[in-house]
Amino acid sequence: MDKEKQIGLLDTDEDLAEADILLLKNRALNVAAEGITIADMRLPNQPLIYINEGFERLTGYSAKSMVGKNCRFLQGEDTNPATVQEIRDALASGNECTVEILNHTKDGEPFWNRLSLTPVKDSSGEVTHFIGVQSDITKRKNAEEALRKANHQLEMVNRRMTRNLEAAAAIQSSLLPDKKPQSDKLNFSWICQPCDELGGDTFNFFPIDENRFAVYMVDVSGHGVRASLLSVTLSHWFLRLFQDNSEARSILPTDVAEELNQQFQMNMETPQYFTMCYGIIDAKSREFRFVTAGNPPIVVARDDSTIEVLKIEGFPVGIVGTPEYSENVIKLNSNERVFLYTDGLTEAEDKKENPYGIAKLADTILDNENNSLDDCVDSIMKSVNEWDSSRGLEDDVSILAFEITNS
Ligand SMILES: Cc1cc2nc3c(=O)[nH]c(=O)nc-3n(C[C@H](O)[C@H](O)[C@H](O)COP(=O)(O)O)c2cc1C
Numbered sequence: 001m002d003k004e005k006q007i008g009l010l011d012t013d014e015d016l017a018e019a020d021i022l023l024l025k026n027r028a029l030n031v032a033a034e035g036i037t038i039a040d041m042r043l044p045n046q047p048l049i050y051i052n053e054g055f056e057r058l059t060g061y062s063a064k065s066m067v068g069k070n071c072r073f074l075q076g077e078d079t080n081p082a083t084v085q086e087i088r089d090a091l092a093s094g095n096e097c098t099v100e101i102l103n104h105t106k107d108g109e110p111f112w113n114r115l116s117l118t119p120v121k122d123s124s125g126e127v128t129h130f131i132g133v134q135s136d137i138t139k140r141k142n143a144e145e146a147l148r149k150a151n152h153q154l155e156m157v158n159r160r161m162t163r164n165l166e167a168a169a170a171i172q173s174s175l176l177p178d179k180k181p182q183s184d185k186l187n188f189s190w191i192c193q194p195c196d197e198l199g200g201d202t203f204n205f206f207p208i209d210e211n212r213f214a215v216y217m218v219d220v221s222g223h224g225v226r227a228s229l230l231s232v233t234l235s236h237w238f239l240r241l242f243q244d245n246s247e248a249r250s251i252l253p254t255d256v257a258e259e260l261n262q263q264f265q266m267n268m269e270t271p272q273y274f275t276m277c278y279g280i281i282d283a284k285s286r287e288f289r290f291v292t293a294g295n296p297p298i299v300v301a302r303d304d305s306t307i308e309v310l311k312i313e314g315f316p317v318g319i320v321g322t323p324e325y326s327e328n329v330i331k332l333n334s335n336e337r338v339f340l341y342t343d344g345l346t347e348a349e350d351k352k353e354n355p356y357g358i359a360k361l362a363d364t365i366l367d368n369e370n371n372s373l374d375d376c377v378d379s380i381m382k383s384v385n386e387w388d389s390s391r392g393l394e395d396d397v398s399i400l401a402f403e404i405t406n407s
Contacts, residue, residue, distance in 0.1 A: 004259060035134030037071060038120075041127055045070050049129075057112075058136055060106030071132065074103035078110065081344035082088070087117065093125040094119045112141040120134050165197040165225075172228055175235035182263070185283035186212060186213055187405045189373040191381050192398045199343050200227025200274070200398035202235045206242035211284040214242060217295065217400050219342040220274040221316075230272050236263075253279050257317065257325040261293075266318040273318035277340050283404050288330045288338055293317045296346055299361060301337040301369060307362040337373060337403045339365065344395030346381070348388045356387045377401050 035055030035251070039046045047070055051063040059074060066073075075084065083101045090097035096118050103113045114137045120129040126201050127278070177194055188205055200220035205213050218234050220227040236259070251259075256278050266273050279290025279300065292298070295318030300308040315323035330338065339361075348356045364383045368376035377399050384397060 017228060022143045025258070030054070033135075035132070037132040037134070038298075039071065039130050039132065041091070041119075042129055046130075049318045049400055055134060058105075058111075058134055059103070070281070076102070076104045076110070078102055078360075087115070090117060091130060100141070102337050110138075111136055112138045152198075162197075168225070168228065169194070169197050172198060172202070172232055172235075175202060175204070175232060175239070181205065181213065182209060183207070183210075183213075183283075185211060185405060186281060186402060188213075188215075188400065188402045189375055189377040190398070190400045191377050191398070193381065193385075193393065194223065194396045195344070195393040196223055196224050199223050199272075200231050201344070201396040201398040201399075202231040202295075203340070203398055203400045204235065204238060205400070205402070206238070208242075208280065211282055213281045215281060215400065215402065216276060216278040216339040217342065217398065218274050218276045219295065219344075219396070219398070221272050222395055224229065226272065230264075230274065234260075234274065237263075246307055252327065253289055253326045254327050257291045257293050258322075261315075261317045261320075261323060261325075263316045264300035265321070273316045275316045275343070281338075281402060281404070286332045286334075286404055288332060288357070290328055290330075291323065292328070293323075294319075296341060296343045297358060298330075299339040299358065299365065300332075301339070301365050303333050303336050305366060305369060307365060309362070332404050334405065336400055337365070337376070339380075339401045342396060344393065344397040345384055345399065347395060348393060348397065350387050356384050360387070373401055374405055 007150045030053040032054045035058045036052040037055055038046050038050040040049045048066055056063055075087050076124060083099050085101055086097060089159045098116045101113050101115055102110055104110050114135040116133045118131045119127045122128045177190055180188060187215050192201055200223045203217040205215040207213055216238055219229045275292055275294035277292050277295045279288055279289050292312045292314040295316055297309045297311040302308060312328055313326060346356055346358055347362060365376060368379050380399060
């Protein structure tokens with residue numbers, strides 16, 4: 001009786017007979033949801049000598065028909081031989097093991113069995129029996145398999161989407177300038193860093209005649225696929241303006257802005273607008289005539305090492321029906337530099353949410369005034385990436401800079 005108390009039968013009636021306790025234990029083994037089996041390892045073929053009711057419920061085999069047989073009858077052709085080998089090795093070495101093995105019920109229904117085998121040793125240390133505990137884990141296995149299939153499908157869809165996005169990004173970047181113009185009068189430099197695969201920024205320049213270039217910088221609201229589709233449409237709009245229609249070459253900056261505003265009004269289907277700077281650089285008259293539509297201030301680096309910031313009001317394109325756009329003019333000396341950019345540059349934030357800002361942009365431009373225009377533009381991009389290195393860019397950043405190079 002003392003022994004029973006040690007293993008948890010403290011409240012047992014002192015008078016309870018040993019036979020009653022055995023009955024109680026047997027009852028406990030039988031109500032358990034798991035299958036419980038005992039095999040005698042000393043007999044040939046290691047037969048089962050005990051099977052509980054849980055095992056009967058799990059497999060459909062009666063204890064009567066199974067006692068004296070080896071439990072391998074639950075396996076089938078689809079059972080993994082490596083798992084069977086793992087059991088064999090554990091039994092041979094007298095070690096515990098737990099495996100997940102595919103078994104079949106008496107009706108031939110497959111089920112996943114989580115089988116734990118524990119050795120029982122006699123006083124001399126010899127393994128006399130193994131206790132097996134069988135749990136039906138079919139639901140979990142099926143759920144895992146369904147999850148694996150769903151993940152695989154998701155991965156395929158994801159790969160296809162990535163491929164499509166990459167193809168779209170390649171089309172989009174093909175609409176940015178690809179090489180410097182063959183001009184000894186004007187020099188351009190540019191950079192574009194979208195924050196997603198696809199961005200809403202686009203810009204370019206086109207020669208009008210030997211002295212003049214038209215230039216634009218556009219930033220479509222938002223980013224991602226929707227913004228990029230409009231930015232591609234706008235790139236084509238400008239491309240047509242300057243490639244197909246020679247008459248269009250004389251279009252005034254304000255006319256271009258008004259025309260765009262008419263054609264690209266925001267509505268329910270395309271709830272997007274864009275900011276823009278469009279202008280004509282004349283290397284002969286040394287003038288940049290331009291119109292602004294909600295874009296960030298234009299920055300001019302003068303040859304006396306000062307920075308001019310031209311903050312000009314103007315409605316973004318597409319927001320109001322008939323906005324008034326006015327033309328502005330900047331006079332430029334040789335090697336003075338003009339910087340057009342999108343607000344992703346000055347609004348990039350560091351980890352304390354301080355924006356990069358115009359002052360920092362001006363400092364970086366001045367720090368690079370004796371470097372080439374390309375180096376200057378690269379340094380700006382590097383400096384803004386360092387500024388918000390902890391957060392990563394949250395908006396597209398584009399810069400298009402130019403200088404009149406003839407003396
Ligand atoms: C107590 C005990 C319970 C077992 N229960 C199962 C079982 O539920 N399902 C199963 O596939 N194998 C079970 N086995 C393993 C097989 O009986 C057998 O040992 C295994 O297939 C490897 O041996 P073999 O190469 O002789 O087939 C059990 C083994 C023992 C000792």
